[in-house]
Amino acid sequence: MKYLFSILLLLSTLNCAQKLPVVGDTSFQLELNSEFKDASKSPLKAKDLKNFKGLDFFKFDSTFVVKAKLKQTPDSKWFKMQTTTSRLSNERVYGILLFELQGQAFELNVYQGKDLMKEEGFTDYLFLPFLDNTNGDFTYGGGRYIDLRIPSGNELEIDFNTAFNPYCAYNEKYSCPIVPRDNYLDLEVRAGVKKFHD
Template sequence: MKHLLTVLLCIATMSCAQEKTPIAGDTEFQRKINAEYKDATKSPLKNKDRKDFKGLDFFKFDSTFVVKASLERTPDSKWFKMQTTTSRVSDERIYGVLTFELKGQTHQLNIYQGKDLMSTEGFEDYLFLPFLDNTNGESTYGGGRYIDMKIPNANTVEIDFNRAYNPYCAYNEKYSCPIVPRENYLDIEVRAGVKKFHD
């Protein structure tokens, strides 16, 4: 009887070995992306990689990689075909130019707006910040990383490089990922965000 009560208590409280492992991550962003990648309905990971997935490898959060940037909008910029890792192209335009200080230097990055997403529910104000830096191919994915942003009301925005993530094609070649334009290269090491994936 005592054994039966123990079993029932274990089932009721989910405290047995079947208990779900807490989602790994030091920040809300890290826990959110780890939860998505563990979820078979959302994950870009191959089945073999998701099976034993515990969490992505991140740089330790570093507040020096959270910067304020001025935004110079470019409303007359032309739409162009952004190349991807497949034959697909993406209709994009430069929404504006971000200027900011990082590691004692002034940097500029173009921030992009996708034509298709402008008419997609929930993504009407989505902006795309792809970038390359001197960690690519070593501690981070060779093709660069992305940061998701939204159209701001003001002419300043916060860029949090701790939220930089890899394109889906870093995990699975079936995806078609925009190729980071060369003009979005930062001549520094951005040791923040998601590291290279080791499958």
């Protein structure tokens, strides 16, 4: 009977361990950690998923939430963006985002995917990849991405606290667009997801 009780206690402990709450300080962090914990959606390898508790994030910093002016480039041509595999991604520069960050003026190209825009829920999707001076030390060496949507006017908000790593930062089987060198910010963006430590 004592042996049976011990087994039941062990199973109960294991069951509780599997149902640990999702961690995160913001809705973005909670959502991303929830996705990564879900084996059906997670880009993590099985060995990393087994012990996954949550991604590392910089503390939320409101100074990394900026208003940007969107200068559209309607005549831009579609081109083949390089990825981490032999696949080429059909992209175009949808526009140029002009904004100030830490007292400096910056411009970043924001992209639209030819194939992705045909999918349900992605008709107004914009892709903002960027490099900064944290890459390789605090963040993924290949840069990070931010998801955006086409605004109704010519302004939109860029929240660098929602910067995330491409899936290939966790698993080399994924094919991820390589951040164009034009989208380099010459400062440290200490916001969003940090480098993954497996």
